[in-house]
Amino acid sequence: MAVKQKEKKPLHLAKMKIKKGDTVLIITGKDRGKQGTVSRAMPQDDKVIVEGLNIVKKHVRPQGQTRQGGVIEKAMPIHVSNTMLICTECGQPTRVAHDRRPMGSDQKLRPVRVCKKCHKVIEDRMRSS
Ligand SMILES: [Zn+2]
Incomplete structure (x- = not known):
């Protein structure tokens, strides 16, 4: 099956408010109301992959002796507009503002x-560990 490739944003314009390691709430679709951790951010597509959510079952045909047939479960990307970030401080689903604050050892x-x-400040789990 041929998949039409969407035009990607240039990398310098590809900025998302949601990053890898964030906890998000799914607000639409069959997983609406569920929360999960972002395992992959795809800023050029405005999409995220959330661990254990938006799972699609794929039936795979055996190919010779190298691949077994069966059903595999795969987390599909979700558009960021269908998610809300859960704040690391108050635990509420929230919108995000950008600011500059003194951070780190040198403030x-x-x-x-x-x-x-x-x-x-919403903690950036990937950066601050
Ligand atoms: Zn908060």
Whole structure:
């Protein structure tokens, strides 16, 4: 089956508010109301893959002796507009504002994501570990 390739955004314009390691709430579709951790962010497509959600079952035919047949489960990408970020501070699904705050050991102003509900900095789990 041929899949039409969508035109991708140039990398410097591809910025998403949701990053790998974030917890998101799914707001549409069959997984609506469920939460999961972003295992992959795809900023050029505005999509994320959320662990264990938006699972599609694929039937695979055996191919010779190298591949067994059967059903495999695969997490499909979800458009970011169908998700909401869960704030690491207040635990609420929220929208994100951008700000600059003194961060790190040198307290330099760095761009951060801020929760629009509690106005605290949303932790970037991939960066701060
Ligand atoms: Zn918050």
